Amino acid sequence: MEAFFVVATWNPAAASTYYTRQRETEYYAGNSEPPxxxxxPAGDFAIVDGSPVDxxxxxxxxRALDEGGAPLLEQIRxxxxxxxxxxxxxxxxxxxxxxxxxxxxxxxxxxxAAQQKAVRATLSMLEREATWARxxxxxxxxxxxxxxxxxxxxxxxRPAQHSDGKVFADPNLHTHCVCLNIATRQSDHxxxxxxxxxxxxxxxxxxxxxxxxxxxxxxxIGFAIDRVGKNGVFEIAGVDDATIKYFxxxxxxxxxxxxxxxxxxxxxxxxxxxxxxxxxxxxxxSKSLRREDVxxxxxxxxxxxxxxxxxxxxxxxxxxxxxxxxxxxxxxxGSPAGQSHRA
Numbered sequence: 001m002e003a004f005f006v007v008a009t010w011n012p013a014a015a016s017t018y019y020t021r022q023r024e025t026e027y028y029a030g031n032s033e034p035p036x037x038x039x040x041p042a043g044d045f046a047i048v049d050g051s052p053v054d055x056x057x058x059x060x061x062x063r064a065l066d067e068g069g070a071p072l073l074e075q076i077r078x079x080x081x082x083x084x085x086x087x088x089x090x091x092x093x094x095x096x097x098x099x100x101x102x103x104x105x106x107x108x109x110x111x112x113a114a115q116q117k118a119v120r121a122t123l124s125m126l127e128r129e130a131t132w133a134r135x136x137x138x139x140x141x142x143x144x145x146x147x148x149x150x151x152x153x154x155x156x157x158r159p160a161q162h163s164d165g166k167v168f169a170d171p172n173l174h175t176h177c178v179c180l181n182i183a184t185r186q187s188d189h190x191x192x193x194x195x196x197x198x199x200x201x202x203x204x205x206x207x208x209x210x211x212x213x214x215x216x217x218x219x220x221i222g223f224a225i226d227r228v229g230k231n232g233v234f235e236i237a238g239v240d241d242a243t244i245k246y247f248x249x250x251x252x253x254x255x256x257x258x259x260x261x262x263x264x265x266x267x268x269x270x271x272x273x274x275x276x277x278x279x280x281x282x283x284x285x286s287k288s289l290r291r292e293d294v295x296x297x298x299x300x301x302x303x304x305x306x307x308x309x310x311x312x313x314x315x316x317x318x319x320x321x322x323x324x325x326x327x328x329x330x331x332x333x334g335s336p337a338g339q340s341h342r343a
């Protein structure tokens with residue numbers, strides 16, 4: 001499932017194997033992704049919060065089965081049509097992805113930790129405010145439940161042609177939060193499905209919370225932010241718009257397709273998603289080079305000093321603020337109703 005929009009996306013999850021098929025590969029040995037991590041503070045279904053996602057448990061709970069293979073939901077016993085999980089994809093601003101993609105190992109790990117903390121803060125908000133299960137005839141009543149989500153951090157978009165003719169996958173730091181559509185109702189310990197509409201209605205608040213938390217964590221490790229916009233979207237100070245545009249080839253590809261229909265992604269979200277799905281190529285292409293090497297070569301062709309790029313940005317906080325950069329605070333983000341503030 002592709003992360004395209006800057007604000008959090010909400011979709012029925014892809015097949016469970018999409019998220020786990022690369023979990024055994026070595027992270028920094030090439031174009032690979034790290035293992036998933038469970039978000040499960042309540043310990044529902046005996047999941048240990050913060051533990052690695054193992055494929056067998058994830059596949060079983062994705063299909064809402066107990067350890068013996070029996071259905072956990074009466075709905076499955078009656079008929080098999082159900083949404084097994086919801087994929088809430090939290091995508092870092094493109095400048096964050098570029099800095100992460102070009103950073104040395106230690107800085108890269110700090111940015112990844114900031115992303116993970118922002119993801120947990122966002123899921124915590126959703127669990128507190130928007131996680132309910134239906135019960136009673138036709139789901140007439142709601143009961144507060146815990147959220148269980150397998151989080152998978154990915155680092156690239158689909159390959160696309162860039163303005164100089166090169167074809168490669170851009171750095172795109174994002175996390176798939178695969179929220180299981182099952183939860184234990186504490187009143188009688190039965191299992192129910194989530195009320196998906198409530199979670200979906202929190203989409204804007206989810207994006208705002210994520211961006212505020214990520215900006216906060218990035219500033220803690222030395223980066224400055226600016227260009228704060230709707231729902232808290234921001235960029236890292238010092239990464240210019242031309243660099244961001246160059247490393248947004250996949251997005252530009254989709255925007256160009258939309259332009260042929262006379263609309264933008266903001267005006268036609270469903271159409272943008274359909275075009276993204278129809279035009280995407282495999283992430284398994286162009287594996288002969290490490291993706292970090294591809295990104296570094298591309299950045300150098302733009303005249304960037306890739307050896308010092310991220311370190312210079314991390315040390316430029318005061319300079320960026322004096323030049324007009326802003327610090328994003330939690331009071332500036334959108335409400336659950338979707339209100340937001342623009343810089």
